[in-house]
Amino acid sequence: MCAAIAAPALAAGPPGWVVFGVAVLGSAVVAGIGYIGMSSSRSQSISESTTSTRERVCEECPRPWSVRTHAQGSDIGGTSGATLGAPPIVKTSPVTVAEGVALASVTYGLLTRSQMKNLADAYENCVSFISKRPPRGFLGSRSFYGFSRDNNRFDVDSFGTSPNFIS
Numbered sequence: 001m002c003a004a005i006a007a008p009a010l011a012a013g014p015p016g017w018v019v020f021g022v023a024v025l026g027s028a029v030v031a032g033i034g035y036i037g038m039s040s041s042r043s044q045s046i047s048e049s050t051t052s053t054r055e056r057v058c059e060e061c062p063r064p065w066s067v068r069t070h071a072q073g074s075d076i077g078g079t080s081g082a083t084l085g086a087p088p089i090v091k092t093s094p095v096t097v098a099e100g101v102a103l104a105s106v107t108y109g110l111l112t113r114s115q116m117k118n119l120a121d122a123y124e125n126c127v128s129f130i131s132k133r134p135p136r137g138f139l140g141s142r143s144f145y146g147f148s149r150d151n152n153r154f155d156v157d158s159f160g161t162s163p164n165f166i167s
Contacts, residue, residue, distance in 0.1 A: 021086070021106035065160030067095040069107040069126065073152030075115045083155075084110055094137065095164040100130040104156065121146035122154035130156065130165055137163025 070085030077083075086106040089095050108116065108123045116123075125144040141157045158164040 021102035021104075021109065063161050064090045064092055065094050065162075065164055066090045066157075067100055067103060067159075067164050068157045069100075069104045070155050070157075071107060071111060071115065071119055071122075071153070072155060073119075074150055075118050075152050084115075086110065088157075094160060094162060094166050095158070096167050097130060097133060097165050100156070100158075100165050101127055104130060104154070107154075115152075118150070118152050119146060119154055122152065126154045126156055133165040134163075137166040139163045 066088050068085060068088035070083040072083045084107070086103055089099055089103055104123065104126050108119070111119060122144040126142075129142065129144065130138075138158050139160065139162075141155060143153045143155045145153045
């Protein structure tokens with residue numbers, strides 16, 4: 001819903017991308033909060049009403065889909081563990097193309113001007129990949145490097161019981 005309202009902001013270039021990304025991410029966070037509340041109340045009622053094992057409780061909870069994007073490399077912190085990115089999207093249904101592009105835009109918006117300059121090509125490649133996506137969606141991790149010869153990159157990680165970016 002928020003994506004449709006914020007869609008005109010995409011025409012404003014990078015500042016509009018950030019506005020659109022925040023709107024979509026806000027919707028995903030609200031949906032995630034509803035999911036967390038639903039799953040915790042569900043597991044409490046199951047564990048109180050039955051004497052089943054922990055595995056049975058987890059089997060009855062839906063496994064979420066999640067996508068995260070982050071920037072990494074010498075410009076971000078210099079070590080392989082140093083990353084910068086927006087909070088991941090966690091949902092009870094596959095993450096859409098629009099949500100993935102918005103998440104990448106929010107992550108890109110968190111960078112400094114210098115980092116943006118060094119990762120611009122990597123970011124564009126990531127957004128292009130998410131937008132065009134494989135025909136059956138995408139699960140796994142993928143790194144996008146710029147045209148420079150350094151180790152700076154933009155990553156997208158996609159997890160779930162079926163592929164993300166399907167619509």
